[in-house]
Amino acid sequence: MSPPVLEARAENAAFRKTILAAFRFMLLARLLDDKFAALYRAGKIHGGVFLGRGQEALSVSIGISLKKNDIFAPLIRDAAGRLAFGETVLDAVRTHMGSALGPMRGRDGNVHRGKPLEGSLPMISHLGAMISVVNGMLFARRLQNRHGTVGAASIGDGATSTGAFHEALNQAAVEKLPLVLVVADNQYAYSTPTSKQFACESLADRAIGYGVEVQNVDGTDLFACLKTLGEAVLRARHGGGPQMVVARLLRLCGHGEHDTADYVDPKLKNSPLGRDCLKAAEETLLRREWLDASTLASMRREVVREIDETVAQVQREPAPDPFAENWTAISCGHLAEGDEGNQGDNMPARKS
Ligand SMILES: Cc1ncc(C[n+]2csc(CCOP(=O)(O)OP(=O)(O)O)c2C)c(N)n1
Numbered sequence: 001m002s003p004p005v006l007e008a009r010a011e012n013a014a015f016r017k018t019i020l021a022a023f024r025f026m027l028l029a030r031l032l033d034d035k036f037a038a039l040y041r042a043g044k045i046h047g048g049v050f051l052g053r054g055q056e057a058l059s060v061s062i063g064i065s066l067k068k069n070d071i072f073a074p075l076i077r078d079a080a081g082r083l084a085f086g087e088t089v090l091d092a093v094r095t096h097m098g099s100a101l102g103p104m105r106g107r108d109g110n111v112h113r114g115k116p117l118e119g120s121l122p123m124i125s126h127l128g129a130m131i132s133v134v135n136g137m138l139f140a141r142r143l144q145n146r147h148g149t150v151g152a153a154s155i156g157d158g159a160t161s162t163g164a165f166h167e168a169l170n171q172a173a174v175e176k177l178p179l180v181l182v183v184a185d186n187q188y189a190y191s192t193p194t195s196k197q198f199a200c201e202s203l204a205d206r207a208i209g210y211g212v213e214v215q216n217v218d219g220t221d222l223f224a225c226l227k228t229l230g231e232a233v234l235r236a237r238h239g240g241g242p243q244m245v246v247a248r249l250l251r252l253c254g255h256g257e258h259d260t261a262d263y264v265d266p267k268l269k270n271s272p273l274g275r276d277c278l279k280a281a282e283e284t285l286l287r288r289e290w291l292d293a294s295t296l297a298s299m300r301r302e303v304v305r306e307i308d309e310t311v312a313q314v315q316r317e318p319a320p321d322p323f324a325e326n327w328t329a330i331s332c333g334h335l336a337e338g339d340e341g342n343q344g345d346n347m348p349a350r351k352s
Helices: 004-041 056-065 079-085 089-097 129-143 163-174 204-209 222-237 277-287 293-315
Strands: 071-073 151-156 179-185 213-218 243-248
Touching: 004 056, 004 079, 004 089, 004 222, 004 277, 004 293, 056 079, 056 151, 056 179, 056 222, 056 277, 071 079, 071 129, 079 089, 089 293, 129 151, 129 163, 129 179, 163 179, 163 204, 179 222, 204 213, 204 243, 213 222, 222 243, 222 277, 277 293
Parallel strands: 071 151, 151 179, 179 243, 213 243
Antiparallel strands: none
């Protein structure tokens, strides 16, 4: 057996590696979001663009804590978590820009993207609907004797006022499902402040009512989020039943890129809740000398290059052809090698 001091050192080195990987995903998500916002304003992205600015620390922490065969139901503010769970920049850009080669084959808005067979669920609604879908998948795995997997769902403070949230949380508690529910208490549900949303002190109280283990965490602190989410996932994986984590933070953008968010109280922006988690993580990593300025600069250059090259590639790709489509509602999003992007469904394409 190795002496405790060596074990502690190895643990520290592993944590350091995870933190640096998480930080890179956060940076990638932020710069990707910025690119999508710019493309939207330039009229290159249709529909809406919804961003996760300020929520990257929380989002990446759940994405990176899950394993390959787990289930993840992300929301519109989860670019960082999606990337950490395995989404490629190429899939994200293809979906936003409507490429026929993307996972939804250019037929659906960007928020509904996912690869269900890989455990990444396309969002139905932002408002609680995905929790019971994750529960259902966890039940299915239990019936298939596939134990040891975890299902995570993201949710906003507004969604915790819906019946869907309460029914699903209760079901998960009664059935002791390995669910991790990640609540981003970002102070607004669209333009509705939390004071008009709930009267309990913390949203954590809602979990206690159902007998669900719950933790509060500072959503602006990457280190705290990683630790809290990592431990919650472990507890769920090892039979501890459903876990809820409530992270307090401030949404550092509008509801979508169309929303100027003038309703946000300036006092909140200047409060600790308004701290930018990406900047805070960067400062801490530099201060601890886990990252130096030149490594950071080259990381940033690499990320920008990857995004720019992917956008340039996708701009040359075809849009869906309405006459060649079979228009089945859901694409399984798995393009086989050499697939032209039109055969990904479980239904055969209709020949016109
Ligand atoms: C069933 C349903 N009702 C309303 C909407 C419109 N809508 C989308 S997001 C949202 C607010 C969500 O707020 P919150 O849950 O706090 O999440 P946040 O946007 O802050 O991440 C609303 C009203 C919707 N998508 N689905």
